[in-house]
Amino acid sequence: MPEEAWGEGIPPSPSPRSQKREWTTPMAHVTLIGNLRQYTGGVAELDIEAANVHQLFTRLGERYPALAPHLEQGSAVAIDGQIYQDALFQPIATDSDVHILPQIAGG
Numbered sequence: 001m002p003e004e005a006w007g008e009g010i011p012p013s014p015s016p017r018s019q020k021r022e023w024t025t026p027m028a029h030v031t032l033i034g035n036l037r038q039y040t041g042g043v044a045e046l047d048i049e050a051a052n053v054h055q056l057f058t059r060l061g062e063r064y065p066a067l068a069p070h071l072e073q074g075s076a077v078a079i080d081g082q083i084y085q086d087a088l089f090q091p092i093a094t095d096s097d098v099h100i101l102p103q104i105a106g107g
Helices: 034-039 053-063 070-074
Strands: 026-032 045-049 076-079 082-084 098-099
Touching: 026 034, 026 053, 034 098, 045 053, 053 070
Parallel strands: 026 098
Antiparallel strands: 026 045, 076 082, 076 098
16 A cells, blocks of 8 residues: 555544643632731732642732731631631632631630
């Protein structure tokens, strides 16, 4: 068989390496409650990519360094209406609504 005829009319099958992978990190809609806004220059709501709360806190701290210590002190986190106290490795689904509440000091 002549080489130029080989494969004519047959589309090449994609190899696993040539197929485009669509890896997406969930984009959370984040709302900062209470006095946390003072550490972001007044920003109260933003969208940010994060797969879990730990990654969310890291990215928020990179964007707003003054906010980082307040997140680390023990903020409560609500993801889609469910409140978590120890939420660091709680997953964040695509398009989740995340509310971060400051630690409330008791006396």
